[in-house]
Amino acid sequence: MxxxxxxxxxxxxxxxxxxxxxxxxxxxxxxxxxxxxxxxxxxxxxxxxxxxxxxxxxxxxxxxxxxxxxxxxxxxxxGGELLGASTRERYEVLQWMFWSGEQWRIFATLTFDERIGKRLMGQPEDESIVRLAFAKIRAGAAVLDAHLADRRFVVGDRVTLADLDIAAPFSQSHRTKIPLGEFPNLVAWQQRLLETVPAWAQTKREVDARIDGALEAAGIQL
Known part of the structure; x- marks a missing residue:
């Protein structure tokens, strides 16, 4: 099955x-x-x-x-190497996946809920929540930007689950306006994923079609 x-x-x-x-x-x-x-x-x-x-x-x-x-x-x-090519890489991948869940993606999701989810429900965003989320995102992005200064991917020399976990906020960043564009190494890494990982580019198109369609149907312009 x-x-x-x-x-x-x-x-x-x-x-x-x-x-x-x-x-x-x-x-x-x-x-x-x-x-x-x-x-x-x-x-x-x-x-x-x-x-x-x-x-x-x-x-x-x-x-x-x-x-x-x-x-x-x-x-x-x-099998394969999305979990890392060695025992050490595996634990580094897990480290960044746990980091992403604890200190990163949660704030991007919170911003989406405030700026997009509430708008779809006809409610105003809470600006204090957005400010808090932006501060947390900037703090995490500064760490990532430094980490990616001399790396093509988060762990090792190829894409891993760590990259996919950490890249998720880019799915809605141009709608929510989270401040990822302030961090050039982070932007370059995301573009690298789109150019070298066909599945990441394909799923971006799917997300865009779905969310843009929902916003258009609701008569919402961002």
């Missing part, structure tokens, strides 16, 4: 999973979940993930949520 992935095509979290799967050659059966229509809040979906968030993976009778956990599962199942 194919591995099923439930998620909204506009989700940066789903993007991380579908990109990783494409890089590794793992076949996925996509099941679209429309977050804007509340499809992640139905009893059937909440039985898969009680948080009502996507993506969710179903592999036979095994259900797993959280994108990073799904990617680790797929990488161990498929």
């Amino acid at each position: 194919p591995i099923k992935i439930y998620g909204d095509p506009g989700s940066g979290s789903l993007r991380r999973v579908t990109s990783a799967a494409a890089i590794m050659g793992v076949a996925l059966e996509r099941v679209n979940i429309d977050l804007f229509r509340g499809e992640s809040q139905t009893p059937d979906f909440l039985a898969l993930n009680p948080h009502g968030l996507s993506p969710v993976m179903v592999d036979g009778d095994f259900v797993l949520y959280e994108s990073s956990a799904i990617n680790l599962y797929l990488a161990e199942k498929a």
Whole structure:
């Protein structure tokens, strides 16, 4: 049976999973979940993930949520070097994945919720929340920018799961205006991913089509 992935095509979290799967050659059966229509809040979906968030993976009778956990599962199942080419690299990849979840992506998601999610619900953004998120993003971006000053990728000499986890905020950055453009090494690294990792470029097009379509349908211009 194919591995099923439930998620909204506009989700940066789903993007991380579908990109990783494409890089590794793992076949996925996509099941679209429309977050804007509340499809992640139905009893059937909440039985898969009680948080009502996507993506969710179903592999036979095994259900797993959280994108990073799904990617680790797929990488161990498929083999390859997305988890690093050595034991040391593996732990560096894990370090940056945990760092991304704790100190990075959460603030980009918070900004999306304030600047895009609330607008779609007809609510004003809370500027104090945006200021806090921007401060945290700048602090993390400064660390990344220094780290990437003499590196092509986050760990080793090729793309790993660390790159995909950390690159996720770029999925919505031109809509949310988070201050990533202030950090030239970070911008150059993201462009490198788009130019050298076809799956990352393809999933960007999918995210853009989904979110831009939703904004247009709602009559919202950013």
